[in-house]
Structures are given as C-alpha cells and as structure tokens.
Amino acid sequence: MNILILGSGGREHALAWAVTQNPKCDRLIVAPGNAGIAAIAECADLDILDGDAVAEFCAGNAVDFVIVGPEAPLAVGIADKLRSAGLSVFGPSAAAARLEASKSFTKAICDAAGAPTAAYARFTERQAALDYVCAAGAPIVVKADGLAAGKGVVVAETLAEAEAAIEDMFGGEFGAAGAEVVIEEFMTGEEASFFVLVDGETVVPIGTAQDHKRVGEGDTGPNTGGMGAYSPAPVMTPQVEARALDEIVRPTMAEMARRGTPYQGVLYVGLMIAGGAPRLVEYNVRFGDPEAQVLMMRLGAQALDLMQACAEGRLAEARPSFADDHALTVVMAAEGYPGAYRKGTEIGGLEALPETSLQMVFHAGTARQDGRLVATGGRVLNVTARGATLREARDAAYAMVNAIDWPEGFCRRDIGWRAL
Secondary structure, three states, X not given: OXXXXXXXXXXXXXXXXXXXXXXXXXXXXXXXXXXXXXXXXXXXXXXXXXXXXXHHHHHHOOOOEEEEOOHHHHHOOHHHHHHHOOOEEEOOOOOOOHHHHOHHHHHHHHXXXXXXXXXXXXXXXXXXXXXXXXXXXXXXXXXXXXXXXXXXXXXXXXXXXXXXXXXXXXXXXXXXXXXXXXXXEOOOOEEEEEEEEEEOOXXXXXXXXXXXXXXXXXXXXXXXXXXXXXEOOOOOOHHHHHHHHHHHXXXXXXXXXXXXXXXXXXXXXXXXXXXXXXXXXXXXXXXXXXXXXXXXXXXXOHHHHHHHHHHOOOHHHOOOOOOOOEEEEEEEXXXXXXXXXXXXXXXXXXXXXXXXXXXXXXXXXXXXXXXXXXXXXXXEEEEEEEEOOHXXXXXXXXXXXXXXXXXXXXXXXXXXXXXX
C-alpha cells in the first residue's frame, strides 16, 4: 500500500520508521519531512494545512492511507477534507480535535463526563484573570486556550510569574491562542502520558510514557516541548491504568459521541497521579513528541496495523503486543532553547551510529545543506534506544549522544531519573 504521513518532526520520523518495518508498506511519502526522514522515505513539498492540495496530491500519487502527525492540520479539518475525498485517514475530525485545540472545551467535556481534573476558571479579559490569580495565590497554572506549539502552559510558582504569563498571553505572545486563558489549580503528584487508540467506539491502550518537560536537569527551568521520555512509565500501574480508562477516557469518549462528534485516532492522555488516583492534565489529539519515539521503538511494525484498524473501525479485533522491554529517548537541542537559538550549525558523527531495531536517531529539526547536516530547529535530534531494563536503554542512548559531534547542541543528562 502507498502511505502518506503529514509532518516534519521527530514524531513523524518515528512513525515513518515504524511504518517502514511493516511489509504492507510499498511506498512511503512524508510531507514535508526532514533530512532524517529523507533517508527512509520520499519527502514531498506540500502545505499540510491545505486540505485541497493534500487531497489532490493523494489522488495523483495513488495514496491508500494517510497518517496525520501534528495537531495543527487536524485542528483545521484536514482529516474531514481527506475523508470526504474518499481516503482512509488516521486522525480525528476538526470537531473532535477541539480536545486539544481548546482547553476550555476540554474542561467543559470533563465537567459533563464527570472526569476528574484540576479546578479551573476561564477568562477573556486580562484584568479579570489578574484579579482571579491574586485571590487564588500561587502556585497556579496559566494556559493559553488554543494551540501554542506546546508552549502555552505556564506553571507559575509565584504570583509574579502568574501575572507575567497572563500579560504575555493577553498581550499577543501566542497570537489567537491566547485570546482566552484558562487558569487551573496546581495539581501535585507524578505526571505520566497514557496513549490509547479510539475508533469512535472501542478504546485500546497502546502504551505509557513519561516526558521531561523542563529544560534543566532535576526538572528545573522553563517548560519546553519535551527534553526526553521513556516507556513504560512505572507510575502507570495496571490499577492506575484501569482507573484512567474507567474514570477519564471512556466517559470522555462517550460524551464526545453523545454530542455527535465521535473520536477516531490516537488520544494522548496527560495525567497527574497522586495516591494511585489519576486526574487529567490535558488531552492531545496526536502522538506526543518525544513520547512517540519511545512508543514506536517498542511497537515497531504493528503500529501500522493498529493505526489502520483504528481508521477502519476494527479496533475491537486489535491486540497490541509489547515486548517486556524499555525504551528511552534523549532530546538534543540547540543552545539557547527554549529561548532564542542559532540555526544552521553543523552536526557530525551520525554516520558512525548504526540504525537498528534497538537504537535510532530520529531527526526533529534538520536539513541537508551542501552535503552537511545542519540544525534547523530548537529540538533537533531524538537519540533513542531500547533495552531489557530502563538503565540499559538509558546507557545505550547516552553512549550514542556522546558519539555525536555537535558543539552547539545540549541535552539533559538525567532522562529517566524518576524511575531509576
């Protein structure tokens, strides 16, 4: 079959790698892709927010199946457009994608479904939000309502930080995403990421992970899009997973269906766990990044079969199979990230690293320029390894990091520290 993946980051490189392991895949195209993806698939210069252009491209290239990687195309209705053109698509409708595209929408769904989450208030005016945090005190969480590329959440330790976040959001720091602000209570506990597939009716868990959001070791410094992850997450015991499904995921999916917007695709369930009780932090309507990298390493070829079953409403017959192993990914980022950083710095040493089912370097922000591999983004490489134990996976990943020659890059050296 001919498969098109939309996206250009580490998540899409990981998805492409898993898809190419499956003998069903005859031809793989990734739009727009990146330098790492170009080594295993065709890359196409395509505006993935333009549904008509993508549908026309699919028709011209006899595409059988489309996998949507990032959230932005889903929010603008790319899945709806492609389905109306008769294509099989992995990814939710625009109406269902509001679970990520609008924090206030998700809160309303949780209220209706009785799903446990943080207490909250929503605001469209700066002064009312400032008055609220002044009365509530800190720590407190301030979120831009809309999509902000993973950067629209501020965990404010002090009242001054909360006020600054509100000023930034209403001041246009995140564009239209900050026109409405959701302010939540600060939840204590341990965070984990839980991934399920949903075909409108059936919910199938496909793995757990733990992300490292803060830029600095020991989980210090500003939030980022993610500095590393590992799978599985020990805090997600079978009991916690069962509670998350019964108390959060299934009631939410039932409420979505009741509203006439059934969910189809992967659902990333961000959880806070305290005393064995999970509460929802957020929903994302796509694979996490960098969580996708560790999940795909562990799922391998079956990832394509599962995504197809999800798109075709056949999840009731799907049975994911995980090896009893661990995977860990270390994000190498450009110096200065998540603030200002240089682009175009050269990366060396990757050619000497073998790419196998046990270790891969997934590219997140790279390009080829005059034969050189250069960094084009903030998060640039996802150095990923599997092992029989988490320690083994971690040691293998950092051995790879040490072999990469990129003086202008940095990484956290403590990925996996909570479990280890």
